Amino acid sequence: MRNSILIVLTLFSAITLTAQSEESEIRAALQEYVDGSSYNNPEQITSVFYEEADLFLSKRDEELWVLSPEEYANLFKKREKGKFNGRIGKILKVDQANNIATAKVEISIPAENLLFIDLFLLKKLEGKWKIISKAATAIDP
Structure with missing residues (x-):
């Protein structure tokens, strides 16, 4: 009985550590995106996207603005690489199941409200x- 409890606790600990590790990896990928878009680094932005991903964005006077990761990253090319552009990102939520995850991130640009x-x-x-x-x-806001 005692050995069974020990085995169950060990397995539970291993599962918990794996889930925490996966969430850390997901958050690291999201932070790469946030940092790349905050510091005008197109290569850093595209590095975390699947190359055939679609980005469905907001744009004035357009109901839906769809870009590829490359097109999105190109929006930052004209700015000085490595210089903070005022975008502040905050990861609000991550939900992971096996090899898929969803995440919610807040991006604020206080200078432009x-x-x-x-x-x-x-x-x-x-x-x-x-x-x-x-x-x-x-x-x-």
Whole structure:
């Protein structure tokens, strides 16, 4: 009986540590996106996206603005690489099941009085968490 309890506790601990590790990896991928978009680094932005991902974004006077990761990253090319551009990202929530995850990230740009909520769909591909889709909406701050 005592050995059975020990085995169950060991398995539970291993599962908990694996789940925490996966969430850390997901958060690290999201932080790469946040940092890349906050510091004008197109390569850093595209590195966390699956190359065929679609980004469904908000744009004035357009109901739906769809970009590829490359097109989105190109929006940051004209700015000085490595210089903070005022975008502040905060990971609000991560939910993971096996090799897929969803995440909610708040992006604020205080100088322009802008606030966005980004929803991400991620999948673990070849051992790395990649963003396979992103949808964003503008919120009145």
